[in-house]
């Protein structure tokens with residue numbers, strides 16, 4: 001822990017928001033890394049993160065090209081793109097000049113210079129670090145990130161893509177990206193976050209996003225986590241939703257040795273809708289933990305959650321879906337579904353739904369299954385001449401397809417479908 | 431084409447097939463009838479290679495080779511097709527993709543070129559007319575949410591596309607309305623060739639008005655207790671099974 005104190009004292013950003021960073025660091029020092037005695041971390045040990053000292057990345061010259069970025073992260077030519085390599089913003093790889101003039105998109109560093117009060121008023125206001133050591137750590141150590149501000153009624157058609165790339169220069173280091181999104185009333189846009197790596201360095205990404213979705217606004221937020229399989233990834237998204245707003249989150253995870261993905265939304269305005277979906281594919285000794293927390297504070301809100309996991313090798317998946325329904329939140333309509341498919345004897349999944357309901361006129365359901373491939377379906381396919389391996393691959397792909405279908409951004413859906421298809425189907429036909 | 435001799439099969443410790451012998455030659459249609467639970471589907475599934483049934487003795491020779499030594503997919507690749515009594519739903523895999531995979535894997539196994547998606551679509555559009563199915567069904571998940579009758583037609587569509595040498599239809603007529611029955615029977619008749627054979631499992635003589643069998647067999651308690659010509663089906667319809675099963 002003392003090494004973090006040294007790093008904090010020497011931090012390159014010691015000048016900005018000193019009180020916030022100081023209190024975040026103090027809070028982190030008091031909390032320490034969570035242990036499995038903490039019920040939010042019961043199935044996930046972060047010892048491997050805690051026992052190592054991840055230093056800030058040393059500045060280095062970027063060697064990646066735009067072509068590399070496209071290969072790593074995908075995307076279409078009309079997407080607005082911001083690229084960070086080893087935590088550092090790379091202007092030459094980024095292109096977001098075509099955004100509507102009313103929309104402000106800038107790096108956190110730049111926004112702190114241009115309009116420090118905008119950041120000061122908002123940063124850390126949604127993502128509380130009181131009970132979240134990783135959020136405290138991010139708040140203390142964040143070096144850069146992205147600020148998105150879409151004013152009232154503005155609709156941005158092409159998605160905004162934020163790509164975080166780590167390469168060998170990040171080995172042994174940590175990156176704490178920060179994202180601040182303000183979607184004013186009736187605005188609409190889509191964010192795609194990619195976390196990717198060149199090679200298989202071992203590093204630690206600890207990301208925090210704060211997303212304010214105004215009345216009647218629609219925000220689609222996709223996260224594609226394909227970190228190095230030797231890396232560690234913790235990501236927290238804290239959302240607040242106004243009246244009649246829609247927040248749609250999709251979390252795709254295939255990377256990292258150990259990952260924890262938190263998606264939290266607080267539904268403050270009546271008639272809001274949250275759709276939180278995800279798919280993770282794990283193999284080898286990988287570990288992926290997903291936690292969602294839906295707070296129904298206002299009445300007449302709807303939440304839909306569908307998470308699916310496919311596990312092979314001795315990998316381990318965790319899904320913890322928390323729902324809180326406030327006494328005022330009558331007519332809440334909540335549905336949470338979690339399915340896991342185990343492809344091997346050694347893989348494992350732990351599921352924990354947690355419903356705390358304090359209103360009486362609500363509809364809240366949850367369902368979870370953990371199973372193997374359907375033997376009857378396998379036999380049916382084989383009886384039509386389909387080889388055993390292909391049949392298994394096809395059924396596995398089909399399992400994933402149901403949740404990939406919820407991705408409304410066509411180009412991304414096609415990309416991820418192809419990725420999953422390659423992963424399971426092509427490899428079986430070789 | 432198919433020669434079954436003294437076939438015994440178990441589920442767990444329970445013996446279900448208790449010595450079945452049956453010979454099917456190319457060009458023939460055989461009907462298998464018999465009371466519920468007598469083992470008709472079990473026989474069909476054992477021929478298709480269902481792993482849940484254990485063959486304890488007897489043999490099945492198909493085209494001169496030991497059928498029981500083959501994996502289910504190899505049997506299909508060698509021309510065996512079972513229309514399931516209860517067709518299986520496969521959510522997430524479209525009918526078109528499923529059929530194309532099956533078609534191409536069978537071709538590959540026979541050393542033939544795979545067909546590309548466009549050519550295959552042409553083939554399917556032609557075959558789908560045979561069973562009078564809506565083309566939209568091709569783009570839906572295999573059997574998922576299909577009505578009982580639609581599932582049965584889908585089985586016949588698969589059969590039409592895969593063009594098997596030996597087709598086994600397990601109660602494909604159950605749950606069909608009169609029109610569908612005619613369509614399914616027509617589909618089967620269209621596919622009939624001198625070098626292939628069909629085994630029809632049914633409870634109803636009315637199907638046999640459309641698909642005329644050369645032989646009718648009665649299966650009861652795991653054995654074939656009577657065989658005859660197509661008139662046997664009419665006799666069964668009139669008298670039920672008691673007179674045979676009691677005599678046996």
Ligand SMILES: Nc1ncnc2c1ncn2[C@@H]1O[C@H](COP(=O)(O)OP(=O)(O)OP(=O)(O)O)[C@@H](O)[C@H]1O
Nearest residue numbers: 441446464465466467468469470471472473482515
């Ligand atoms: N998996 C199984 N486990 C236990 N018993 C089984 C299993 N499969 C079949 N059986 C039993 O084997 C017997 C024969 O079943 P089968 O399905 O072959 O009958 P069937 O002649 O096709 O009947 P139906 O006319 O009702 O379709 C029945 O008593 C059935 O309960």
Ligand SMILES: [Mg+2]
Nearest residue numbers: 470471472515
């Ligand atoms: Mg049956």
